[in-house]
Amino acid sequence: MMKELAIAALAAGGVCVADATSASLPLTQEWDKTFPKSDKVEHAKVTFKNRFGITLAADVYKPKVGNGEWGTGNGRAVAPRPPKFAAIAVSGPFGAVKEQSSGLYAQTLAERGFLTIAFDPSFTGESGGTPRYVASPDINTEDFQAAVDYLISRDDVDADKIGILGICGWGGLAINAAAVDTRVKATVASTMYDMTRVTANGYFDKEDSAAARKAKKEAMNAQRIKDFKSGTYELGGGVPDKLPDDAPQFVKDYYAYYKTPRGYHARSLNSNGGWNKTSALSFINAKLLAYAGEIECAVMVLHGEKAHSRYFGETAFKMLKGGNKELVIVPGASHCDLYDGGGKGAIPFDRIEAFYRKYLK
16 A cells, blocks of 8 residues: 555746755756756756745756847747746656656746746755655645745746646646635646545545545554654655566556656656655645635646546546636647657647746736
8 A cells, every 4th residue: 555655646037045054955066857958048056945944946947038039939939028037837746856857847948938947845856854755735835835936036037927837746736836826827737646636545536435544544654653763754665666567557657757767867756765654644634626616827737648647637627617727638648748748749838838828928
């Protein structure tokens, strides 16, 4: 059960809201991403704090602009350059780091004219917070809000043109953030998981019973005692190093991304030891999408046609209200194809760009 939960968990130009603690964060300065560096954007590393006092590390991607153009739009002029940029905060997948999928999304959107940041959530990657490798529906939603704080603080960002983008488990967290943060004008949830649903109910809701939830809670509460006595937090394991013969296809997809040169990163939880075993407790006891029906900002839910997680996004979309909501299903794409394109160019960046241009104006 713990293994299943672990898999489920599967520049400058403005103010840097840094603090004394941030100076001690060991930020890697060399390019160590899983994708090549673009010559169309400026890149910088920054830090900022959330309201829990945790210092977050992020990569800023800023369009290189000139001749009155707003970005290059794949080599073409797309609009007159505004006095300030529309900006987008990106995070995910759940258990990944900013050097993986979120950085790719952020850099690509910066190439298309948006100022973006990809950030590591609290307790993970280069961000601060102890104990390490723990998640929280509350703190991780706040991480998105802190990223919005940072973007608005920059003098090259238009405070009225702020978007967020969450990938995988961070898609559900992005929807939760949109429900509470009225400063967010447009939200994209890509290949999303509802981490509270999958943790409480199991995959495809096959463990949706009080008895099944009790067994999970008993196991994790027993682990709490073990961790307390040892003074350490035992990890649940990331994507398995060796696939069992009967591994479902979506686990094979995770392996193909996290455990191969395609997506492996030394700081990625899913590429290595995973979350701590008690991390899922707070997700069992929460409902990320409780107020999704009250979201007034624009929302795009983006999923692959063949994604095992598609039911999370379709359920979320049914809860959304208003004419500014979009459901985009990518033909033939799996869950992980929307992490990096899957070698098929599966991420519909033209649709994403058009969505943000429509609602961040």
